[in-house]
Structure formats: C-alpha cells, structure tokens
Amino acid sequence: xxxxxxxxxxxxxxxxxxxxxxxxxxxxxxxxxxxxxxxxxxxxxxxxxxxxxxxxxxxxxxxxxxxxxxxxxxxxxxxxxxxxxxxxxxxxxxxxxxxxxxxxxxxxxxxxxxxxxxxxxxxxxxxxxxxxxxxxxxxxxxxxxxxxxxxxxxxxxxxxxxxxxxxxxxxxxxxxxxxxxxxxxxxxxxxxxxxxxxxxxxxxxxxxxxxxxxxxxxx
Ligand SMILES: [Zn+2]
Numbered sequence: 001x002x003x004x005x006x007x008x009x010x011x012x013x014x015x016x017x018x019x020x021x022x023x024x025x026x027x028x029x030x031x032x033x034x035x036x037x038x039x040x041x042x043x044x045x046x047x048x049x050x051x052x053x054x055x056x057x058x059x060x061x062x063x064x065x066x067x068x069x070x071x072x073x074x075x076x077x078x079x080x081x082x083x084x085x086x087x088x089x090x091x092x093x094x095x096x097x098x099x100x101x102x103x104x105x106x107x108x109x110x111x112x113x114x115x116x117x118x119x120x121x122x123x124x125x126x127x128x129x130x131x132x133x134x135x136x137x138x139x140x141x142x143x144x145x146x147x148x149x150x151x152x153x154x155x156x157x158x159x160x161x162x163x164x165x166x167x168x169x170x171x172x173x174x175x176x177x178x179x180x181x182x183x184x185x186x187x188x189x190x191x192x193x194x195x196x197x198x199x200x201x202x203x204x205x206x207x208x209x210x211x212x213x214x215x216x217x218x219x
Contacts, residue, residue: 041105067082068200071203111174127183134176148160
C-alpha cells in the first residue's frame with residue numbers, strides 16, 4: 001500500500017510538472033507580449049512649415065500635439081515612436097520625406113500609424129478636427145471612426161471620417177490615419193490650437209480613440 005501510494009504521488013507530481021511545462025510557453029508569452037507600437041508622425045518640419053498663418057506654422061502645432069499624444073499613449077501602456085521629435089524634415093523633397101515617414105513605420109512593423117496635421121481652407125468658415133483614412137485598408141476606416149468619435153465627444157465637433165489618397169497613408173502597411181486637428185484658417189481654431197491646454201485635450205482624445213480601436217475584439 002505504501003509503495004503504491006508513493007508511485008501515485010510520483011505520478012501526480014510528474015503529471016503536474018508536465019501540465020506546467022505544457023502551459024509555460026503560453027503563460028510566458030502572454031506576460032511578455034510587447035504592447036502595440038504606435039508610430040506618431042508630426043506633419044511637416046524643418047524647411048517645410050506646412051500651412052502658415054502670420055507667425056503660426058503648422059509644423060510647430062503638429063509637433064506640440066504629437067508629443068502630447070505620445071505622452072498620453074505611454075500612459076495607456078503602449079509603445080511609441082516619433083517620426084520626428086524636433087523641428088526637422090526627414091528628407092530634402094516632400095516625396096522623399098513622406099516615404100521616409102511611412103518606411104519607418106513599416107520597418108518597425110508598427111501596429112498603427114498616426115499622422116498629425118492642421119487643415120486650412122479659403123473661406124475661413126470650416127472648423128474642428130477631421131480624421132482622414134486610406135481606402136486601401138478597411139481597418140484604417142475603423143481606426144478613423146474610433147478616433148473621430150473620441151474627438152467629437154471631447155471637443156464637441158468632429159465630422160465623419162473622410163477617405164483620402166495621401167502618399168504617407170498609402171505607403172504605410174498598417175492601419176493608418178491622418179488627424180487634421182483643426183483649421184488654421186478659422187480664428188477660434190487658430191487660437192485654440194495654439195493653447196497648450198487644448199493641445200493636451202486633443203492628444204488625450206486621440207489617444208482614447210486609438211486605445212478603443214486596439215481594444216476592439218476582432219479588429
Ligand atoms: Zn499638413
């Protein structure tokens with residue numbers, strides 16, 4: 001009886017060890033799985049100011065909002081990469097510059113690509129953020145929808161997502177959007193976009209939209 005009990009015990013221990021070994025790879029990979037990497041692309045920079053109104057440059061606003069977006073995403077637990085962190089261009093021509101931004105995201109196998117820009121239009125009547133997406137990947141529309149919903153809830157106005165053919169969105173190989181955060185041609189938008197508190201609010205709203213998309217089952 002004693003011997004049989006010992007054998008049973010040894011078998012139980014072996015079975016337990018086998019079960020643990022079987023489970024171990026899944027447990028370890030679940031714990032160590034890296035959070036999604038989000039590439040943040042502040043539009044323009046260096047020799048390319050983007051839209052200009054008086055002394056206000058699009059490139060400065062996009063960088064300020066992008067850096068705040070990065071901080072917000074880090075707080076959500078995501079990994080981030082900026083295509084630029086200072087007032088610099090990535091190449092000497094617009095096309096090379098845009099290619100470089102998208103290629104960086106592709107090389108890093110980023111989960112998402114988010115470009116930040118500022119709109120402008122001749123009538124001076126349009127205002128508020130708009131999210132543009134590429135039709136070449138259906139996931140980009142769902143991403144744009146999540147971000148524009150979040151922006152609408154936070155800043156009150158955000159139109160529906162708009163399809164667009166933009167080089168940087170076409171070349172990038174992951175869900176990609178361009179968030180045009182407001183209109184430089186609109187007086188109130190101009191004042192708001194220059195204010196640090198509003199930039200933080202926009203960044204927080206974009207981050208919540210991205211997090212909402214990433215958390216969606218079967219995205
Ligand atoms: Zn722009």
